[in-house]
Amino acid sequence: MMRKFFISCIGGLLFCSLLFHACNKVETYTPTPYIAPNIQNFRPLPIDANNPMTVEGIALGKKLFFDPILSRDSSISCASCHKQEHSFSDDRIRSIGVDGLPGARHAMPLVNLAWQKDRFFWDGRTSSLPEQALKPIEDPLEMHIALPEVVRRLQNNSEYVDLFWKAFSVKVITKELMAKAIAQFENTLISYNSKFDKYARGEVALTDAELRGFDIFKTEKGDCFHCHSTSAPEVFISPDRTFANNGLDSVSSALDFIDFGLGKFTGNMADNGRFKIPTLRNLAFTAPYMHDARFATLDEVIDFYNDGPKGSPTLEPIMREKANKRLETQFHWGLNLSTTEKADLKAFLLTLSDSSFIQ
Ligand code: HEC
Ligand code: HEC
Known part of the structure; x- marks a missing residue:
C-alpha cells in the first residue's frame, strides 16, 4: 500500500516536472535580432526605436502580408496589389479591392521604405509604416474589413497565436502589434543590387x-x-x-x-x-x-x-x-x-x- 503510494507520488512528480518543462519550453520568449545588411554607399538602415526588428517579427509580418485573412471575404492580401514581380507595385492602372471597386490612385512600389520613413502614400497622409499598414485593411476600396474583426480572426487561429507569441511575447493579439509586424517585414524589402x-x-x-x-x-x-x-x-x-x-x-x-x-x-x-x-x-x-x-x-x-x-x-x-x-x-x-x-x-x-x- 505504502509502496504503491510512493510510486504514484514519484510518477506524479515526474509528470509534473515534465509538464513544467514542456510548458516552459513554449513559454520561453527568445526573439532573434534582425541584422540589417551593411550596404556600401547606403546610409545605415534607419531603426524605429518603437519597433525593434526581429527574425520572428519579420516572419509574422511576411505571413500577414501574403494572407487574404486580412480582407473581408478573404479574397485579397496586401500582395494582391503589391506584387513582388512588379517591385511590390501593381501593373494595373487601378488596383481592385474586395468589392470589385477600383482604387483612386496607382499602387506604389514597396522598396527601401525604411529610408522614406517620414511620409507614405501619394499624399503623405501617414507618417509611419505601422500607421500605414492599418489603412488598406479598413479602406472600403481595398480590404474593407473592421480591424476588431481581423484581430478576432487572428486570435482564433492557433498558428497566429503562436507566431505573435514568438514575435512579441503576447497571448492577446492587437492591431498595433499586427501593424508592427507588417512594418518589420516591409523594412526588409531592401533593393541594392541594381x-x-x-x-x-x-x-x-x-x-x-x-x-x-x-x-x-x-x-x-x-x-x-x-x-x-x-x-x-x-x-x-x-x-x-x-x-x-x-x-x-x-x-x-x-x-x-x-x-x-x-x-x-x-x-x-x-x-x-x-x-x-x-x-x-x-x-x-x-x-x-x-x-x-x-x-x-x-x-x-x-x-x-x-x-x-x-x-x-x-x-x-x-x-x-x-x-x-x-x-x-x-x-x-x-x-x-x-x-x-x-x-x-x-x-x-x-x-x-x-x-x-x-x-
Ligand atoms: C520638381 C520636382 C521633379 C523634377 C525636377 C523631376 N521629377 Fe520626376 N517626379 C516628380 C514627382 C512629384 C513625381 C510624381 C508625380 C505624380 O504622380 O503626380 C515624379 C514622377 C516621376 C516618374 C514616375 C515614377 C513612378 O513610379 O510613377 C519618373 C520615371 C520620373 N519622375 C523621372 C524623372 C526624370 C527622368 C526627371 C528629369 C528629366 C524628373 N523626374 C524630374 C518630381 C520631379
Ligand atoms: C486593393 C489594392 C491594395 C491593397 C490590398 C493594399 N494596397 Fe497598399 N497601396 C495601394 C494603393 C493604390 C496605394 C497608393 C494609395 C494612395 O496614395 O492614396 C498604396 C500605398 C501603399 C503604401 C505607401 C508606399 C509609399 O511609398 O508611400 C504602403 C507602405 C502600402 N500600400 C502597404 C500595404 C500593405 C501593408 C497592405 C496590406 C495590409 C496593402 N498595402 C494593401 C493599393 C493596395
Whole structure:
C-alpha cells in the first residue's frame, strides 16, 4: 500500500516536472535580432526605436502580408496589389479591392521604405509604416474589413497565436502589434543590387550611353536630381523635398486639380497638385507611372519632361524658373533633348532596376 503510494507520488512528480518543462519550453520568449545588411554607399538602415526588428517579427509580418485573412471575404492580401514581380507595385492602372471597386490612385512600389520613413502614400497622409499598414485593411476600396474583426480572426487561429507569441511575447493579439509586424517585414524589402549599385561599388562599368544619361540626370541639363536626388541613393528622393508638383496638369486655379494630392491631406491650397516624389528604383518593373498611372511607358515619362511641365499655380518653383530661362534663351519650354539624349536618359534610368529583388 505504502509502496504503491510512493510510486504514484514519484510518477506524479515526474509528470509534473515534465509538464513544467514542456510548458516552459513554449513559454520561453527568445526573439532573434534582425541584422540589417551593411550596404556600401547606403546610409545605415534607419531603426524605429518603437519597433525593434526581429527574425520572428519579420516572419509574422511576411505571413500577414501574403494572407487574404486580412480582407473581408478573404479574397485579397496586401500582395494582391503589391506584387513582388512588379517591385511590390501593381501593373494595373487601378488596383481592385474586395468589392470589385477600383482604387483612386496607382499602387506604389514597396522598396527601401525604411529610408522614406517620414511620409507614405501619394499624399503623405501617414507618417509611419505601422500607421500605414492599418489603412488598406479598413479602406472600403481595398480590404474593407473592421480591424476588431481581423484581430478576432487572428486570435482564433492557433498558428497566429503562436507566431505573435514568438514575435512579441503576447497571448492577446492587437492591431498595433499586427501593424508592427507588417512594418518589420516591409523594412526588409531592401533593393541594392541594381546595375547602378554595382557601378557605385566599383563592381561593374556603365555603358557610354548610360553614363551620358547619368550626366543628363544629375546636371541642369535634365534637372532630375533636384527632386530625385542622387544624394539619397537608397530611394532617389530628395532628402529635403518629399513632395512636388512636377507639372503634369495645366490648371488656372489650384482648386481645379482633379486630385489635390498633398493638399487633400493638409487642407492647404498651396499643396494642391503636389504629390510624393516617387522612388526611381525598379522602374523596369513598376509601369504604369505617376499617381494616376497616366503614362504606360518610360518613353512617355521622358517625353513629358522633355516637352516641359504644364503651368499651374503650385508648379514647383525650380521647374518654373528653369522653364522660363529656357524660354528666354532657347525658345523652348521643356528640356529640348535630342532623340539620342532621350534614349541615354532612359538607359540610365533602367540601371536603377534590380532583377534580384523581384525574385
Ligand atoms: C486593393 C489594392 C491594395 C491593397 C490590398 C493594399 N494596397 Fe497598399 N497601396 C495601394 C494603393 C493604390 C496605394 C497608393 C494609395 C494612395 O496614395 O492614396 C498604396 C500605398 C501603399 C503604401 C505607401 C508606399 C509609399 O511609398 O508611400 C504602403 C507602405 C502600402 N500600400 C502597404 C500595404 C500593405 C501593408 C497592405 C496590406 C495590409 C496593402 N498595402 C494593401 C493599393 C493596395
Ligand atoms: C520638381 C520636382 C521633379 C523634377 C525636377 C523631376 N521629377 Fe520626376 N517626379 C516628380 C514627382 C512629384 C513625381 C510624381 C508625380 C505624380 O504622380 O503626380 C515624379 C514622377 C516621376 C516618374 C514616375 C515614377 C513612378 O513610379 O510613377 C519618373 C520615371 C520620373 N519622375 C523621372 C524623372 C526624370 C527622368 C526627371 C528629369 C528629366 C524628373 N523626374 C524630374 C518630381 C520631379
